[in-house]
Amino acid sequence: MINESRLHNGTLQIGPTGTGQIDASCQITNCRITSSYDDDGDAIETLCGDQAPAGRKLSGRQLQGTWVQDFDLQEAAGGLTDYVWNHDLEKVDFTFTPNDTAAPTITGIVQLEVPADDLGGDVNTRLTADFAWNIQGQLTRSYGAALQAGASSSAAA
Numbered sequence: 001m002i003n004e005s006r007l008h009n010g011t012l013q014i015g016p017t018g019t020g021q022i023d024a025s026c027q028i029t030n031c032r033i034t035s036s037y038d039d040d041g042d043a044i045e046t047l048c049g050d051q052a053p054a055g056r057k058l059s060g061r062q063l064q065g066t067w068v069q070d071f072d073l074q075e076a077a078g079g080l081t082d083y084v085w086n087h088d089l090e091k092v093d094f095t096f097t098p099n100d101t102a103a104p105t106i107t108g109i110v111q112l113e114v115p116a117d118d119l120g121g122d123v124n125t126r127l128t129a130d131f132a133w134n135i136q137g138q139l140t141r142s143y144g145a146a147l148q149a150g151a152s153s154s155a156a157a
Contacts, residue, residue: 064133111136
């Protein structure tokens with residue numbers, strides 16, 4: 001059986017919880033968390049011919065995606081473009097839930113950067129901006145109470 005997930009009816013919130021937080025969900029057309037890894041040391045070979053590959057380590061994670069530019073809207077009115085410009089290079093909280101049915105909520109801290117293609121573009125077209133923000137520290141993944149209860153009852157079945 002194929003289990004398929006879709007990015008749909010989710011949320012992306014940027015900034016401190018409560019006052020000052022931007023709900024960017026309706027501006028986002030693409031959102032993902034990426035990870036990159038590096039070798040940790042060198043591969044080795046011993047006199048007897050045994051070999052061990054280099055270890056691996058996490059070198060970084062990013063929150064990446066695309067948003068519909070909203071430069072007509074100020075941060076106070078929920079404008080994501082204005083928020084990113086006003087908080088360029090700041091480390092801010094984020095909460096990302098890929099969908100509202102069964103996905104975990106992922107929280108952490110990102111360092112915002114104004115994307116190179118963040119303001120303007122072709123005349124009379126829908127404008128978007130691609131972002132890639134470095135995640136600072138560890139991420140937290142959690143499931144809502146209803147989803148945890150569903151998982152428990154399906155596990156018991």
